[in-house]
Amino acid sequence: NAGVTQTPKFQVLKTGQSMTLQCAQDMNHEYMSWYRQDPGMGLRLIHYSVGAGITDQGEVPNGYNVSRSTTEDFPLRLLSAAPSQTSVYFCAAGRSSYEQYFGPGTRLTVT
Amino acid sequence: QQQVKQSPQSLIVQKGGISIINCAYENTAFDYFPWYQQFPGKGPALLIAIRPDVSEKKEGRFTISFNKSAKQFSLHIMDSQPGDSATYFCAATSGTYKYIFGTGTRLKVLA
Numbered sequence: 001n002a003g004v005t006q007t008p009k010f011q012v013l014k015t016g017q018s019m020t021l022q023c024a025q026d027m028n029h030e031y032m033s034w035y036r037q038d039p040g041m042g043l044r045l046i047h048y049s050v051g052a053g054i055t056d057q058g059e060v061p062n063g064y065n066v067s068r069s070t071t072e073d074f075p076l077r078l079l080s081a082a083p084s085q086t087s088v089y090f091c092a093a094g095r096s097s098y099e100q101y102f103g104p105g106t107r108l109t110v111t
Numbered sequence: 112q113q114q115v116k117q118s119p120q121s122l123i124v125q126k127g128g129i130s131i132i133n134c135a136y137e138n139t140a141f142d143y144f145p146w147y148q149q150f151p152g153k154g155p156a157l158l159i160a161i162r163p164d165v166s167e168k169k170e171g172r173f174t175i176s177f178n179k180s181a182k183q184f185s186l187h188i189m190d191s192q193p194g195d196s197a198t199y200f201c202a203a204t205s206g207t208y209k210y211i212f213g214t215g216t217r218l219k220v221l222a
Contacts, residue, residue, distance in 0.1 A: 004154075031208050042117075042200055042212040043155070050208060058209060059113075090154050097208040098143050102154030 002026055004093050004103035012109045013081040021076040021106050023091030029101075031094040032074040033058070034066065036087040037105075043090065049074055050097070081110045113138060115203050117213025124220050130188040132216045134201035137182060141203040141211075146175065146186045149198045149215075158199070159186070191220045 007022045025032065033048035035058075045058030047066040055066050063085060065077040074093075078085060088107050092100040116135045124130045134144075145160035161168045161175040161184065168175045174187040188195055201213040 033208060033210075035212075040120075040214055042214040043202075043210075044212070045209060048208050059211075092154075094208070097206045098160075098204065100145075100157070100210065102147075102156065104154050105152075 004091055004101055006089075006091050006103040006106050008106060009104070010107050012111065013078075014111055015081060015083060017081050018077070018079050019081065021078075021089055021091075021108070023074045023076065023103060024072050025074075025093040025101075026072065027093060027095075027101070028071060029093040029095050029099075030071065031097060031099070032068065033092045033100065034064070034074070034076045035090045035092065036060065036085075037090060038087050046076065046089075078108075081108075083110045086110045113211050115201060115211045115213045117201050117216060119216060120214070121217045122219070124191045124218065126191065126193060126220055126222050128191050128220075130191045130195070130218055130220070131185060132199055132201070132218075133183065133185045134203075134213050135181075135183045136203050136211075138203070138205070138211075139182070140205040142206060143204050144175070144177065144184050145202050145204075146173075147200045147202065147212075149200065155200060188218075191218075193220045193222045196220050 034046040035043040049055045049068040091103045147155035148158045149155040172189045177184045
């Protein structure tokens with residue numbers, strides 16, 4: 001039981017490039033979410049999902065897309081990376097809307 | 112109205128002392144208030160949580176005090192240890208899986 005896994009651990013992108021941050025969980029949890037963490041700003045919710053096929057926007061959704069075709073996976077897509085998207089990204093999963101287990105994070109740098 | 116304000120930004124405590132971190136919220140729809148602990152390079156991990164129908168919850172050396180009328184809650188770490196040195200985040204949610212996090216407190220416990 002690996003919990004929540006995220007790949008890659010580190011990534012460097014050039015402005016305008018696209019990429020997908022992967023998040024997978026083996027706990028069969030319905031709820032999943034993506035956050036970004038920036039110094040002095042805590043964690044801010046990007047997108048979340050309450051089940052396969054259902055996603056919604058969080059606090060800072062612009063520039064990011066998500067989809068949830070399976071219970072296990074919740075990828076985050078950056079369509080055209082910008083330096084403002086340099087951050088540490090965390091994925092979380094939970095059995096209920098009151099539960100979150102976080103993954104180890106992906107550190108993204110956009111130059 | 113969605114903000115959760117956390118203070119202090121940083122805290123230095125002697126080993127064996129009491130660490131106190133405070134949070135304030137405005138949205139009275141919030142009904143779950145967790146605290147997360149994060150070590151460098153790791154994802155946040157749930158430490159302790161409280162619902163607004165109780166004024167205090169204790170788990171080992173960690174206690175949450177909750178003041179519903181003042182819309183404030185705080186984390187007390189008794190007998191603080193060097194191993195407690197980490198960043199602590201308060202959060203709040205109303206059960207929609209949309210969490211609002213505080214900006215974090217970096218705690219350093221001196222040996």
